[in-house]
Amino acid sequence: MSRNARLGLFGVSGVVLAALLVWAFTGLRAFGTFNGEYGWILDDVAGKERHVTNVVASVVFDYRGFDTLGEEFILFAAAIGVAMLLREARDDRERPRDEVRSDAVRAAGLALAGPTVVVGLYVVAHGYLTPGGGFQGGVAVAAGFVLLYAAGRYRSYRAASPHSFVELAEGTGAGAYAAVGVAALFAGAMYLENIVQLGTKGSLNSGGTIPILNAASGLEVTAAMVLLFHEFLEEVMYQE
Amino acid sequence: MIPLQVVAIALTALGGLAVVTSRDPLRQTIVSGLYGLALIVLFVVFQAPDVALSALVASTVAFPFVVLSALAKLRRSRPK
Numbered sequence: 001m002s003r004n005a006r007l008g009l010f011g012v013s014g015v016v017l018a019a020l021l022v023w024a025f026t027g028l029r030a031f032g033t034f035n036g037e038y039g040w041i042l043d044d045v046a047g048k049e050r051h052v053t054n055v056v057a058s059v060v061f062d063y064r065g066f067d068t069l070g071e072e073f074i075l076f077a078a079a080i081g082v083a084m085l086l087r088e089a090r091d092d093r094e095r096p097r098d099e100v101r102s103d104a105v106r107a108a109g110l111a112l113a114g115p116t117v118v119v120g121l122y123v124v125a126h127g128y129l130t131p132g133g134g135f136q137g138g139v140a141v142a143a144g145f146v147l148l149y150a151a152g153r154y155r156s157y158r159a160a161s162p163h164s165f166v167e168l169a170e171g172t173g174a175g176a177y178a179a180v181g182v183a184a185l186f187a188g189a190m191y192l193e194n195i196v197q198l199g200t201k202g203s204l205n206s207g208g209t210i211p212i213l214n215a216a217s218g219l220e221v222t223a224a225m226v227l228l229f230h231e232f233l234e235e236v237m238y239q240e
Numbered sequence: 241m242i243p244l245q246v247v248a249i250a251l252t253a254l255g256g257l258a259v260v261t262s263r264d265p266l267r268q269t270i271v272s273g274l275y276g277l278a279l280i281v282l283f284v285v286f287q288a289p290d291v292a293l294s295a296l297v298a299s300t301v302a303f304p305f306v307v308l309s310a311l312a313k314l315r316r317s318r319p320k
Contacts, residue, residue: 136290143297225302232305
């Protein structure tokens, strides 16, 4: 397509899009109006029914816990799929030497790796009290491992996260989530129903099964991300 | 709308434009990280901390990592 034709196409579609946007925006409610009835109800009942202070966590790990089960297994399948596509029988080869030449990157990586893991664990552990949870904290913990690599220590990165251990952790996390649901069945309740004592609102001991599912998903997400990083890094580190 | 929210929206819009207009993939990755930061500030300003945390880990850890490792791999397989 010639340059003029492309510009013409852009001009026409741009004008149409702008007109549609203006039309849509003029029909919006006033700024700050919230029309989600479900949101108001949850805001009202989540604290009383589930003894958690982060309503989002009560939705993710309780009211819609079954949806999260599906998401856990999407991530699980994605990580396993990447591993199956990219992994070759490489573990017998010698691990490559570090290549970072910048002292600044080395220092920043080393200084940030530990604190990042701690922040991630904090975000996981307090997911049902303050904003955060298993997913967000899990990726942050995995980021700590990547920083170890960024500090120019591929070998320590690999030593800190052995394949067999990471895979075990991923399976355990995903399996534990499903198992909590099955445990509810044995207790005579519905699948994934909150059967554990709810504890004191605002303390770490609150929310019943929410902290358990939160921890399981934290473990699963951390392991899945580390596994993904492994496979991508191997592609870069081992030269063909 | 408070001024802080207006600033956050404007920064996000500018960031998106900057990502689209940068041509070098490596530079684009860095710019998209900054754009992600603007988006995170937007979420915080609009009182959605849970979304902000998710966006934080996705746009500053997972996404740049995948793009950067792909770029590094390309650079190795096609030396200048």
